[in-house]
Amino acid sequence: MNGQELTDENKIDSYLKYNFSDLWLQTDEQFVYGIIGEEYEKISIKIISVSKNLSQPNEYYVYGKSMVEANVCEFVGKISITKIQEAKNQRFGVDDEYKGKTDKQGFLTAEYEFYENNKQSHSGVFKGQLQTKWYLTDSAMKYNDLDSVSDGYFNNAFVGIWKMYNSKLEKICHWGDYRVPNVDCDFDIGTAEFNVDAEKYSGKGWLDVILKNRMPHGGEVIQNKSDEPVKHWWE
Template structure:
């Protein structure tokens, strides 16, 4: 083997090692999907309570994606925010032709604690803008028959424009809004505490009307458009419980959701409340509008 052939071989070896190193780095930058148990169980501890930081990291684009933080650009150009980004109203198409579009007052569905008790969250349609990136909300939470009132704030940290295919500038873009939230329940009511964590929502930019709107098309049926990932902490006992809620499928619930395409509750976590959820999924017009009823005083020996 002559001198130049040896040099050529060394160069080839260095290139192979560099490419291998880059492949490893790229693989590490790819994020495991927190909505599916099989992927989630490989990279997270089910005993962990607060996944708000992990969810924020999952929402924020990384080096494997082409993205742009457009938060201050939108504010500088006078864009406003659609209220459905901050309340629990849901967009629904009136007919199969997709017109017209209207709001539907509803509640979010979620889990509370390591036994995955069902919690429902209703955020009133009225939303108050406190400053350029902070919004005040109020609503109600429900666990079994206990309904509590809360007030809170949602603060926008970033709005990212993400290109799905880096090498195709003409591919459809999507936008993700990353926020933090703090909701405090009424201390005078039974079994109350506070919620805090990370809120993520998919949105789109309505340039014609200079408005940031909730995107109802991104993600398909298996992903929801709005998710709250964090904790609930009791005022009385100081107990901290995982609390996640959203439009449909929820992240960081491990073996609770064992569905492959659609959300399906693991039978070991079944309860009358989850049976009610399944019934309402098949009969949406018969959903219990519990937030419309007067609050009942509930007396229990234990907290939530």
């Protein structure tokens, strides 16, 4: 991920004592982009809480919500870490800003299963593989965003499928932080940041992203002018 070279050895046993929960809770929802189906319809995913299974330290219980168009479903499930690799050469951001502030950097691979509430409409199960970049500092596991200002940066790549309950209907479903992983090269046309082709994808739920990238400095499409707090779709 992001071209960082890794060691071959799986060091999962050395790292299970650490808590990785926060790595999947760091990124603002507006920068988590996802697709569902071969036509790359937009799906929004919000992971709301993550807790470590103390009896199985490679497992994490997850609660969150998904949204396609106006259809919102809650889900529960787990992330199971299967591999942890260390980076051969650490990166320290622009002009080595973070040099000396990390002990180790690396990459984890996991399997995930998230089950939507079967009492809600158009519900099913998400399954696939997750890859996450991390760094260790002062015996604490941190989300690796040290290179987040670089073009093409992304993290927390979820790559898999969504399958509807009691049906043969199955769709590809990928999402990630700042970019969508494993998609056709002509889908993400952004250089410095994620963007999609307006003519091809505006009708697939991506109009907000298209408009945002057309505004100066990536400004908000709609500003809240009232004193009332904005209610997010997952609340």
